[in-house]
Amino acid sequence: MAYTANPTELSDLHAFDEDLRAIRHHIHQHPELAFNEQATASFVADKLKDWGYEVTTGIGQTGVVGSLRVGAGRRSIGIRADMDALPILEETGLDYASQHQGVMHACGHDGHTTMLLGAARHLAQTRRFDGTLHLIFQPAEERGFDSGATAMLDDGLFEKFPCDYVFAIHNHPGMPLGQMLFREGPFMAAGDRVFIKVKGVGGHAARPHQAADPLVAAAHIVVALQTVVSRNVDPDEAAVVTVGRLLAGQALNVIPDSAEIGISVRSFSTEVRVLLKKRINEIVESTAAAHGVSADIDYVEGYPVLVNDAAANELAISVARELLPADQVVAETKRLMGSEDFAYMLQRCPGALVRLGNGPATDGRGLHNPKYDFNDNNLVIGAAYWSRLVETYLACSEKA
Incomplete structure (x- = not known):
């Protein structure tokens, strides 16, 4: 019988909110370009080790994988976050703006990494799943060719860390804060x-x-x-x-x-x-x-078409519907002309990419813009979503 008692709710992550914001701001202040994410990778690895994960570094040069096995379940799931920044001079004026001249997190990878770290901490504390969790922190998504996804795959990512499904989130300026966008099949160009x-x-x-x-x-x-x-x-x-x-x-x-x-x-x-x-x-x-x-x-020839697996996409939608109000879940959103190297991982392992509304993109604050900033109010949403997705797929047997 599936374990359903006390699945993760948004309120469960509220206690982490201040810590998550501090983590995100730290990463934002110290951006690193493709395959140079040494400090970010070290920061991530140290956090995962502190929380009890088995950590492997150097996958795809600067990639990190944190693994946590609970119970005897045979299922496994992977969740990926990208870590690299862009060669853009930041113009946000934030007190946590980039300290590296000409480099900034203008695509929200600082937020993606922080959301996954939030889930990592929560899941390590609660351990309400039965199986194997692999958290994949990837370098060099912004490279456009010879990217971090291919580097990690060439290093045997899914041979060393087998996954039944693999998932990722990318923020989406211009859509309502916290709204989750899904699409089965071809999603990104x-x-x-x-x-x-x-x-x-x-x-x-x-x-x-x-x-x-x-x-x-x-x-x-x-x-x-x-x-x-x-x-x-x-x-x-x-x-x-x-x-x-x-x-x-x-x-x-x-x-x-x-x-x-x-x-x-x-x-x-x-x-x-x-x-x-x-x-x-x-x-x-x-x-x-x-x-x-x-x-x-x-x-x-750059990144291939990103294709979401039907079963993985349906699982992702079902979890969002359990966690969020109905108007925050868009099950059939439009295709996007942007590209994502997560497409390479989906060619090797079924899974799905989810888009997460980042709020208004006014005054040019869209992706890859010097005034862009990830919305901190999404950190709890993303962390709670990843936690509940893991709990749902790696459902435990109910204890007597």
Whole structure:
């Protein structure tokens, strides 16, 4: 018979609220970039050891896994939080703002890590589960390629720490505070990056006929790329091709000899992802040739589509419905064009990513913005949610 007495409620974590805020502020003040999270990893590992976890460090360079086994249950569950920050100069003006110039937690990974630490402490104290819990603190989610998820997987993450399911949370500015957002199947897009160098022949601005202008060619490439989605992708599909960089020249009287274009490409299906790559390459090469210049293309395939397992997603929703008011649970939210390297873990182990509303994103306070800050009022919600999820999946046999 499943153990149901005294499952975790939000009120159970209220006593931790002040401590969780202090932890989050400490991590926020000491942000570290991808694969440089030594201090953060050490901080996490020390906390887990103090609470009785078996701790393994150095998984995926700076990753940490804390394991706790209770009872004789054979089930196992993994929960992942990311630890890295971004190369952004903080402009929040907070008294706990980043002490590392040009580096800040502008995506809320300080909050993700703190919520999981809160659950770790509570679960170690209550031990109301029967099975194995693996807490995965991952580096380098923001890297965009060769990320922390792949590094941990390459180090044998799920071979060393087998999980029936693995879960993660990412905060979501612009949605109501504490609202949990779910979606079965494809949830977040694949994210690819394209680096193009258009090479021509430079010259004097007064004698353009003696040059091969790469800037004009680059401008035509940028315009032509706007047709990739509008004229090549099925309107029932979703895709984005965004040119985020166009660099060329310095002096007004000089035609440069090269121009650089940077593109972000997003998609949800393998077929569309292949089509986008094909058309982008064709447009760049043919447009460059038409203008008498050449183009070098470095097409970097980034994170894959994040796909939530149906059973894991349903489990995640059921726990949220038990813990939160009905209007705080959105069971079928929209797909998101952002990308997440947790997708790699979901390719190897079934599980689900949950989005957690962070409140208004006014005054530019969205993700990756120098004014962004994780909402501390979510710390208890996230910690309580993780605790109850673990208790639900690793349900104990009722004691006599």
